[in-house]
Amino acid sequence: MSEIRKVEFIKPVLKGELVVPGDKSISHRAVMLGSIAEGKTLIKGFLDGEDCLRTIEIFTQLGVSIQRSGTVVTIDSPGMQNWIQPTGDLYAGNSGTTARLMLGILAGSKVTTVLSGDESLSNRPMDRVTIPLKEMGSKIQTDKQASLLPLKVIGTTLNAIDYIMPVASAQVKSAILFAGLNAQGTTTVTEETVSRDHTERMLTYFGAEVHSGGGRVSIAGGQTLRGMEVHVPGDISSAAFFMAAAAMLEGSSVEFKRVGLNPTRTGIIDVLREMGAQIEITNTTDENGEPSATIVVAHGNLQGITIGGELIPRLIDELPVIALLATQAMGTTIIKDAEELRVKETDRIAAVTNELKKMGADIEATPDGMIIHGPTPLTGGVLSSYGDHRLGMMAAIAALATTGAVHIEDPSCINISYPHFFEDLNKLTKNQDK
Numbered sequence: 421m422s423e424i425r426k427v428e429f430i431k432p433v434l435k436g437e438l439v440v441p442g443d444k445s446i447s448h449r450a451v452m453l454g455s456i457a458e459g460k461t462l463i464k465g466f467l468d469g470e471d472c473l474r475t476i477e478i479f480t481q482l483g484v485s486i487q488r489s490g491t492v493v494t495i496d497s498p499g500m501q502n503w504i505q506p507t508g509d510l511y512a513g514n515s516g517t518t519a520r521l522m523l524g525i526l527a528g529s530k531v532t533t534v535l536s537g538d539e540s541l542s543n544r545p546m547d548r549v550t551i552p553l554k555e556m557g558s559k560i561q562t563d564k565q566a567s568l569l570p571l572k573v574i575g576t577t578l579n580a581i582d583y584i585m586p587v588a589s590a591q592v593k594s595a596i597l598f599a600g601l602n603a604q605g606t607t608t609v610t611e612e613t614v615s616r617d618h619t620e621r622m623l624t625y626f627g628a629e630v631h632s633g634g635g636r637v638s639i640a641g642g643q644t645l646r647g648m649e650v651h652v653p654g655d656i657s658s659a660a661f662f663m664a665a666a667a668m669l670e671g672s673s674v675e676f677k678r679v680g681l682n683p684t685r686t687g688i689i690d691v692l693r694e695m696g697a698q699i700e701i702t703n704t705t706d707e708n709g710e711p712s713a714t715i716v717v718a719h720g721n722l723q724g725i726t727i728g729g730e731l732i733p734r735l736i737d738e739l740p741v742i743a744l745l746a747t748q749a750m751g752t753t754i755i756k757d758a759e760e761l762r763v764k765e766t767d768r769i770a771a772v773t774n775e776l777k778k779m780g781a782d783i784e785a786t787p788d789g790m791i792i793h794g795p796t797p798l799t800g801g802v803l804s805s806y807g808d809h810r811l812g813m814m815a816a817i818a819a820l821a822t823t824g825a826v827h828i829e830d831p832s833c834i835n836i837s838y839p840h841f842f843e844d845l846n847k848l849t850k851n852q853d854k
């Protein structure tokens with residue numbers, strides 16, 4: 421029987437300050453680059469969520485010494501050329517980022533490995549990565565169709581490619597760039613719509629020469645990286661749940677400290693502003709090539725808007741909570757060009773539509789998005805997380821706006837990206853009378 425967690429019905433006002441957990445994309449990449457580089461890397465503000473812990477575990481199996489104390493991680497790597505042959509499978513769990521980026525790294529390594537994942541990950545497309553990697557000469561084998569996990573990767577010498585991306589995906593771009601770091605010649609990736617650029621920024625920070633501009637990124641093979649100290653900013657995709665809640669609930673105002681503000685990730689800020697939330701950004705800083713700032717989000721009278729095109733990769737993981745927000749906005753919200761949502765941890769278009777409908781939302785799924793008419797009152801109900809952390813958190817935020825209690829099935833998946841989510845939710849709701 422599935423576990424059911426009750427989120428109690430509470431007075432819906434959010435107030436206070438929040439330091440959200442470290443950015444998931446940056447945490448993965450810091451461990452990856454720290455393990456590729458020879459020597460010591462220190463990571464502060466690491467996301468201790470399940471996905472990033474899988475990445476640590478994989479490099480430990482490859483012979484990299486990694487110590488973690490909470491959110492501080494120390495890496496001492498013999499360098500990629502000296503990784504050891506692991507005994508068992510490299511298990512990526514639920515993490516698409518781990519699986520796809522590791523394929524790019526392992527393809528040009530000296531080890532032979534089998535990469536596997538949980539049921540959800542074993543059904544997510546890997547051919548988007550294996551196709552360009554095979555063009556580079558990689559030896560990747562699978563028993564299944566469409567290059568699904570598990571995949572056997574026999575590390576080999578790779579050749580550079582010039583690749584035009586058919587989907588806007590930072591995971592695909594990153595896998596190719598990591599493979600390009602170990603390939604003969606200069607690898608170039610061209611993307612029509614720019615996806616998050618943490619890999620390019622962090623490769624540069626670790627000492628590699630990377631050229632970006634005009635939708636093209638190039639890296640020459642054979643470059644050596646040096647270990648670095650990385651300070652991970654807060655994850656804007658995690659903050660987005662409480663930003664949406666503050667925007668939606670009258671009287672709410674929440675201050676988010678040190679949130680990552682990389683322009684390839686700030687679509688949620690653009691959307692909240694356009695919908696009518698009040699937003700202030702101060703204390704902008706830059707650490708290891710990644711900007712961050714203090715962001716205050718306060719309630720405003722929300723309007724429906726159209727979200728599509730180049731904005732989509734800049735807020736792809738925020739779309740479930742944006743759909744919820746749209747149920748409370750005046751007018752119609754159209755989310756389009758977001759077919760990628762169908763191949764995430766679950767089909768997020770179908771799952772979001774089902775769960776919001778259960779609560780009385782006026783929402784319709786389209787092949788590449790959702791159409792939502794608002795505002796509609798939301799009742800409570802038994803909501804499924806589908807084992808998808810973003811769905812679980814969307815359901816918990818929905819509970820703040822419902823007239824009845826919300827029960828979330830299998831909320832433990834929230835640990836994938838936000839281990840202290842319920843503590844933070846309680847903290848912000850406790851401050852409401854101050």
Ligand SMILES: O=C(O)C1=C[C@@H](OP(=O)(O)O)[C@@H](O)[C@H](O)C1
Pocket residue numbers: 444445446517588589590591592594615616736737760
């Ligand atoms: O590169 C990354 O760290 C990520 C890229 C995105 O996936 P795609 O590259 O598949 O769009 C995003 O959805 C995921 O949560 C993290």
Ligand SMILES: C=C(OP(=O)(O)O)C(=O)O
Pocket residue numbers: 444471514515516517518737764765810837
């Ligand atoms: C899609 C996500 O992650 P991944 O692809 O790494 O599983 C996510 O965090 O929403």
